[in-house]
Amino acid sequence: MAGPKYQAPRGTFDVLPDAARARRRIEDAAGAIFARAGYEPIATPSFEDTELFERGVGHSTDIVRKEMFTFEDKGGRSLTLRPEGTAAICRAYLEHGMHKLAQPVKLSYVGPFFRHERPQAGRYRQFHQLGAEAIGSDSPLADAETIGLLAELIAELGVPGVELRLGSLGSLDARRAYLEELKAYLRANEAELAREVRERIDANPLRAFDSDDESTRGAMAAAPKLVERLEGEDAEHFAEVRGLLDAAGIAYAIDPTLVRGLDYYTRTIFSFVCGRLGAQSEIGGGGRYDGLIEQLGGAPTPAVGWAAGVERLMLALDEEVAASGRDVFVAVAGEEPQQRLRAMVLAGDLRKAGISAEIDLGGRGLKGQLKQADRIGARRVVILEEEGSALLRDMQSGEQRPVAPGELVAELTGDRG
Numbered sequence: 001m002a003g004p005k006y007q008a009p010r011g012t013f014d015v016l017p018d019a020a021r022a023r024r025r026i027e028d029a030a031g032a033i034f035a036r037a038g039y040e041p042i043a044t045p046s047f048e049d050t051e052l053f054e055r056g057v058g059h060s061t062d063i064v065r066k067e068m069f070t071f072e073d074k075g076g077r078s079l080t081l082r083p084e085g086t087a088a089i090c091r092a093y094l095e096h097g098m099h100k101l102a103q104p105v106k107l108s109y110v111g112p113f114f115r116h117e118r119p120q121a122g123r124y125r126q127f128h129q130l131g132a133e134a135i136g137s138d139s140p141l142a143d144a145e146t147i148g149l150l151a152e153l154i155a156e157l158g159v160p161g162v163e164l165r166l167g168s169l170g171s172l173d174a175r176r177a178y179l180e181e182l183k184a185y186l187r188a189n190e191a192e193l194a195r196e197v198r199e200r201i202d203a204n205p206l207r208a209f210d211s212d213d214e215s216t217r218g219a220m221a222a223a224p225k226l227v228e229r230l231e232g233e234d235a236e237h238f239a240e241v242r243g244l245l246d247a248a249g250i251a252y253a254i255d256p257t258l259v260r261g262l263d264y265y266t267r268t269i270f271s272f273v274c275g276r277l278g279a280q281s282e283i284g285g286g287g288r289y290d291g292l293i294e295q296l297g298g299a300p301t302p303a304v305g306w307a308a309g310v311e312r313l314m315l316a317l318d319e320e321v322a323a324s325g326r327d328v329f330v331a332v333a334g335e336e337p338q339q340r341l342r343a344m345v346l347a348g349d350l351r352k353a354g355i356s357a358e359i360d361l362g363g364r365g366l367k368g369q370l371k372q373a374d375r376i377g378a379r380r381v382v383i384l385e386e387e388g389s390a391l392l393r394d395m396q397s398g399e400q401r402p403v404a405p406g407e408l409v410a411e412l413t414g415d416r417g
Contacts (some may be wrong), residue, residue, distance in 0.1 A: 013126075046236075050080040065281065086292070109132075127310070130310060154283070164250065208220055284308030327355045
């Protein structure tokens with residue numbers, strides 16, 4: 001009797017070879033950009049103490065209230081699969097004394113994250129993000145540089161129809177007066193607001209700008225906008241960021257309604273959106289989070305960063321990345337075990353020399369091996385003949401010639417065709 005047919009859990013997916021190639025292209029491009037700008041790689045655990053996200057991300061956010069995968073371990077500790085990357089990186093920054101290093105500390109990452117969301121195109125319960133963080137600088141240069149990294153990645157990948165939306169939330173102290181003004185406006189228009197927005201007027205009034213409810217959106221059209229009320233250092237900082245982006249030739253649109261889904265953001269916020277993705281249009285975004293390190297128990301430390309969704313980028317690109325052909329396929333004539341051994345040794349020597357090489361693992365005859373070499377896009381085939389000689393076949397021209405077995409590695413490494 002056949003066993004049950006198992007499937008991946010809802011909201012997760014298997015990364016098959018075709019998708020893995022597209023994913024690798026994105027990650028390799030990002031890694032090269034990060035390296036050129038001096039952003040060193042960091043990796044944090046897939047789960048953290050739940051309190052890290054409750055304190056860092058914010059109790060009133062949808063992520064903490066609805067979307068975290070939280071569980072109790074055998075020691076009774078509450079743990080959570082990480083829903084985002086910044087809080088954990090800030091935890092690592094503090095835990096490992098990175099504040100003692102020359103500032104800013106510039107870090108990059110890629111990995112899986114987890115949110116209990118309704119699965120849809122480009123949004124999964126296990127998803128992958130790559131990102132960059134510059135911790136320890138309040139300079140507008142840091143804002144502009146990190147935005148430039150994501151703009152460079154999007155341009156290098158060739159993602160079509162992307163727009164950068166830019167805003168500012170001001171400093172934590174400076175926006176308190178604005179938040180009181182916004183709360184008063186929301187209460188005056190409470191009848192037009194969605195129930196969820198009404199419930200969060202005191203805890204997180206800014207999220208009203210992010211509501212999908214049509215009546216709420218109508219009410220928010222006339223709401224006071226923080227970016228229009230920036231003063232003093234906040235206004236100067238935002239002006240400098242815009243000036244730096246202008247100088248770098250990075251186009252953007254000011255969005256006075258832009259907010260982020262996490263509580264830790266201050267001053268500069270930004271979002272890269274792609275029209276071809278529909279309602280879930282953001283492919284990456286972030287901003288400044290000058291209060292987060294202090295919120296986690298450290299000294300006041302300015303910081304800025306972003307994350308981009310790998311699946312979102314793949315969906316926006318909608319491309320296939322062809323498998324790279326092999327340099328060499330080592331085929332054998334005859335069925336003697338010694339022949340297979342010769343093929344295995346030669347393939348190993350070629351791989352050590354930097355040549356991609358495959359051998360037949362399926363017990364095919366010579367004709368079948370040549371067909372397999374063609375299937376995998378091998379550029380050349382070495383045919384090991386029974387009497388100990390060897391032939392080198394060019395798969396494009398069909399030409400073949402004898403080569404002394406002892407000279408095969410030198411021949412193939414000297415001319416990769």
